[in-house]
Amino acid sequence: MSVTTAIELISRGTTAVPAPTSTCSPALARDPWAFDALPMPEYGPGASMGDTAPPATPRQGELPEEYRTASAPDLDRRIRAAKETLGESVVILGHFYQRDEVVQYADFVGDSYQLARAATERAEAEAIVFCGVHFMAETADMLSTPQQAVILPNLAAGCSMADMADIDSVSECWEQLTELFGSEPDADGRQPVIPVTYMNSSAALKGFCGEHGGIVCTSSNAAAVLEWAFERGQRVLFFPDQHLGRNTAKAMGVPLEHMPMWNPRKPWGGTDEQTLRDSRVILWHGFCSVHKRFTVAQIDKARAEFPGVRVIVHPECPMPVVDAADEAGSTDYIRKAIDAAEPGSTFAIGTEINMVNRLAAQYPQHTIFCLDPVICPCSTMYRIHPGYLAWVLEGLVEGRVMNRITVADNVAEPARVALNRMLAVRP
Template identity: 90%
Template sequence: MHLEPCNPPRPRPQSAAQPGAGPSREKPVSVSTAIQLISRGEAGFPAPATTCTPDLARDPWVFDALPLPDYGPGASMHDPVPPTTPRQGELPEEFRTASADDLDRRILAAKETLGESVVVLGHFYQRDEVVKYADFVGDSYQLARAATERSAAEAIVFCGVHFMAETADMLSTPEQAVILPNLAAGCSMADMADIDSVTECWDQLTALFGSEPDADGRRPVIPVTYMNSSAALKGFCGEHGGIVCTSSNAAAVLEWAFERGQRVLFFPDQHLGRNTAKAMGVPLERMPLWNPRKAWGGTDEQTLRDSRVILWHGFCSVHKRFTVAQIEKARAEHPGVRVLVHPECPMPVVDAADEAGSTDYIRKAIDAAAPGSTFAVGTEINMVNRLAAQYPQHTIFCLDPVLCPCSTMYRIHPGYLAWVLEGLVEGRVPNRITVPESVAGPARVALNRMLAVRP
């Protein structure tokens, strides 16, 4: 398992290239810095310079104070928010008004005081201004594994989103506290499949197919949930003979499920399920889409009986932004460009790309490439921008020219990290994420099945 070292290169000021604007040999500024420069109309900032909403320039605690839950500005800003979405309380004023230099000093001082009693984990999609304090940087699977490998740490500060912190809590020891700096850092895709809707779907499928295995011992349906889902859904899979998958082992997990079941119920991301099953030879007509807001999921009994993979109507709003037109433009303007996209992208985008793979796959492909290679990447802009900074021997740019980061990752800001770390220094444990054992027990079953499946 590879985990990125902490402290990625510090960004240069506004003379550097704009993230998402196209290829450049210069080191990019951070996404957060670019957003602020664009919002101020900074003279000399390279064009085109656009964001998906001017609200990205506002501080995340502005959105914590809204009367109803809100994912915040960015890719998920138009997604419906469940009323049960966790809310973040008001961040104390001293952290809201502190300068970047003051927050830097306070975070470093707190980390030094806490020493090895605290480990900070940072997701690839997190803003640079937070990632630079992480002890480990990786994808959700890698960071969950990292949490299991730091048993000496009394607290795990997870700079990611809610489902990641839940997974870390379930895989860490009971004595360790897992902390999410901003409770509003959720995931709109994970929220698209809730336990009530999945249970209702399961009951309807059980009524249609029964529960008895066939002559080969295969059950009618095996539930498979993507890592990007709630602990409750991981627990559901554990209780019903199912398994968790990641974007890197989805094909191996589907093979595991097909050996045990006649068909698979795959949630919450339809695109990862469709792209993976299609690459394995499953015909599209045998992959119906289940929409929980429609009777029988918007399909019919015969289609379900003929199915091989039943896909949930969920998606990642970050990866839904990438299009075939963007790929065609990249190829026209940069002959020989290598297009890498995440398998959460829609099928036409994956089909048009040169390769599709997990965030770690993308990173490894770029790392192994000959110097002077050109990459157009279809994944979250913070990661693409960081890759461009870490691999200056290549030309790396985001397929989407508009800066539109993951809304919920962007809810974590150095102010929250400073507040959490200073709280730990004072003996307080703010924003602890705890999964009840009634859920965690069966969820670990599904997670351990996942860990036993090798890509």
């Protein structure tokens, strides 16, 4: 049963829904276009609904009525017909966290690292329809050819974590760190600070890293990227996800006392000069609201109810959760671990619910469940719906490109430098 179907049944009060039988918000049962016309931008119901969306958050215009009122079978027919007509001129990329009703149409499904590579390998396609979130579509635009149009079916599919670090705040932090450390390399040629941005960030921040000798990372290659950065720098400024930075550096042997937090809302990031001088990794005050939901208590409960359960969590989870789990790894790591397991294995997974449910359906020989008993998907991934996909695909059939994502050349050029460094660092 898909997450969307389960939410619909729960909202109707049916008794036919297997556990879990609750969601984090009743509003998840509403169609995503219900939130397109709200007076202020918001991420929508789901894990990020408590996060504040910046005023500049992209807004989606009104979806034409024919797509809002179409039945699921009608949308399915229209999407498949459009795909057949377009053929190899269009490629659809789908993130692991995307809802089943959308990801079923993807030509390639993967995590942000894999999708970044896929965007470079579809040169024959005239259009790349990205069923993910805004920063992913930006990355695809920068890595694809200039002739290719990258399309995000719903412009409101952003990322609350990515919005926690903006170019102005990071630039201000950099100025203060440069004032403290200077800009001259040490005797070994290492720069005072190397900026590292997680893939979950704006094109502007990727460009910032490219301009300042830095690099992009994903959860798949974060350790390899930190090794790359330590070879070139005395310390790293890691943004926007504090948990991925902390968990990765800790596993590499960096002491916690050498990983201060930089809170952009506080003077000098809320820390002090000596702490910064002693630092190896300066962590940005950002986080993923999906992975923040997982707790040690959930792990304890899973182990009590399923002796021998194998607990795997995403490294965006808080450190105590990662420490309590058996393993931590990217979405692709989780998928590969389940694929390689002996039949009859039991897994408790700490990542987005759509992916966990999909894995449970794909591997019926195992028992697979989400650590969080409440259905609470990624708010912004959930803004993509088959109605939007049908709309952009039929537009392409008619020769119209809707919701094209483009990155200005002055940003894209340095960002590609940082992205290509990332692609060259294999996990």
